[in-house]
Amino acid sequence: MKRIVIVGAGQAGASLAARLRAEGHEGAITMIGEEPVPPYQRPPLSKQYLMGEMALERLFLRPESFYAENGIDLHLSETAVAIDRADRTVIAGGHTHPYDTLALCTGAVPRRLPGAIGGELAGVHVVRDLRDVDTMAPAIRAGGRALVVGGGYIGLEAAAVCAKAGMEVTLVEAAPRILGRVACSETADYFRALHRARGVDLREGTGLERLVGEDRVTGAALSDGTELALDMVIVGIGITPATALAEAAGLAIENGIRTDAEGRSSDPAIWAAGDCASFPWRGGRLRLESVQNAIDMAETVARNMLGAGVAYDPTPWFWSDQYDVKLQIAGLGQGHDRVVVRPGTTTGSVSHWYFADDTLLAVDAMNAPRDYMVGKRLLEAGRSPDRAALADPGTDLKALLAA
Numbered sequence: 001m002k003r004i005v006i007v008g009a010g011q012a013g014a015s016l017a018a019r020l021r022a023e024g025h026e027g028a029i030t031m032i033g034e035e036p037v038p039p040y041q042r043p044p045l046s047k048q049y050l051m052g053e054m055a056l057e058r059l060f061l062r063p064e065s066f067y068a069e070n071g072i073d074l075h076l077s078e079t080a081v082a083i084d085r086a087d088r089t090v091i092a093g094g095h096t097h098p099y100d101t102l103a104l105c106t107g108a109v110p111r112r113l114p115g116a117i118g119g120e121l122a123g124v125h126v127v128r129d130l131r132d133v134d135t136m137a138p139a140i141r142a143g144g145r146a147l148v149v150g151g152g153y154i155g156l157e158a159a160a161v162c163a164k165a166g167m168e169v170t171l172v173e174a175a176p177r178i179l180g181r182v183a184c185s186e187t188a189d190y191f192r193a194l195h196r197a198r199g200v201d202l203r204e205g206t207g208l209e210r211l212v213g214e215d216r217v218t219g220a221a222l223s224d225g226t227e228l229a230l231d232m233v234i235v236g237i238g239i240t241p242a243t244a245l246a247e248a249a250g251l252a253i254e255n256g257i258r259t260d261a262e263g264r265s266s267d268p269a270i271w272a273a274g275d276c277a278s279f280p281w282r283g284g285r286l287r288l289e290s291v292q293n294a295i296d297m298a299e300t301v302a303r304n305m306l307g308a309g310v311a312y313d314p315t316p317w318f319w320s321d322q323y324d325v326k327l328q329i330a331g332l333g334q335g336h337d338r339v340v341v342r343p344g345t346t347t348g349s350v351s352h353w354y355f356a357d358d359t360l361l362a363v364d365a366m367n368a369p370r371d372y373m374v375g376k377r378l379l380e381a382g383r384s385p386d387r388a389a390l391a392d393p394g395t396d397l398k399a400l401l402a403a
């Protein structure tokens, strides 16, 4: 019976292990995770959990008993430090774990500010794991002063939490606009206005020169000449795929662990899924950073490890919560040349539809769940609605699905 080892006890690792059992795999499953807790969901870390509105137990993807009950040998607080591909073993926490098949679900590492500009001072935080958030949470209190560096989804969500808690919040984005990498300018305009209306001092085209403080951060100098007094800094400047282990083992890396369409790395005994993996997609190569991708790719890999032979071909989706706005995204907008704006029926409700010529690529729906649902279904079916009909709020969206 095949012995399967999974490195990384996060969203992808947990989904992979559960799917292996659901598909009838009866051999040994060992899951190695460097964090001290069983697999948990990360999205609330920059939302409800950071706000203090969600209990720790609700973060866990499964009760801890699930792993023992399903014969999943969970090794926590163990870092896999080496893979011996010839011997088919993984070294972790002083143990040698033999495998027939290995899955790498190592996730990603947050980018940090360089030490030379104060990035290592106390009070400077990233938002990747539970420990990061438990460390910063006490500083989030009314009257405190926070600087958020980076205007991507993590930075904007953290800014929303701080502003809601009654902090004085400055957000700097070095690029000309927020969400430059991931969303159209219409969506950026929407969230800029939302944050400013909540009192966030949001500055685009503005970089951080340096942080100041003895041991703990007390201030910052911005590229526009402003000097800020601060109590804390939250850094949301992106992540890099966690490929060090794979790279040291000689696996092919291309913006993440390079896999084939089934999720197999350059070594046929080793597979990868989630934030750490890049896979072939529509003539190019894609790496996604989302819960949907971690679950769906891991489940596909689990089935393929058992011989299913199916290609992973996702319709990506994502969400973000900021204040009372729920953003839902279906598809990928990269390469769009026009955006159709569809006004909603209630205040703050609107959707932005990305097209390349007449082809629908993606939709961003702000407090517009119906638009999201219809957009996702159209994308899954490979269909593109008429742009003029879409822009007309009088058009029944369901009719577009039926058309």
Ligand code: FAD
Binding pocket: 007, 008, 009, 010, 011, 012, 013, 032, 033, 034, 035, 041, 042, 043, 044, 045, 046, 078, 079, 080, 081, 105, 106, 107, 108, 127, 128, 129, 154, 242, 245, 273, 274, 275, 276, 288, 289, 290, 291, 292, 294, 317, 318, 319, 320, 321
């Ligand atoms: P992870 O969940 O990061 O798990 C990887 C695990 O592997 C980690 O526990 C890590 O410690 C462990 N590991 C790494 N190397 C080793 C090693 N050598 N040995 C042992 N263990 C190792 N996605 C959405 O779709 N919507 C959202 O709203 C959203 N919000 C987010 C908010 C935050 C704050 C963060 C951090 C992420 C958010 N995401 C969101 C992204 C989503 O959580 C990730 O895409 C998803 O967790 C990826 O799953 P993964 O299993 O690939 O990686």
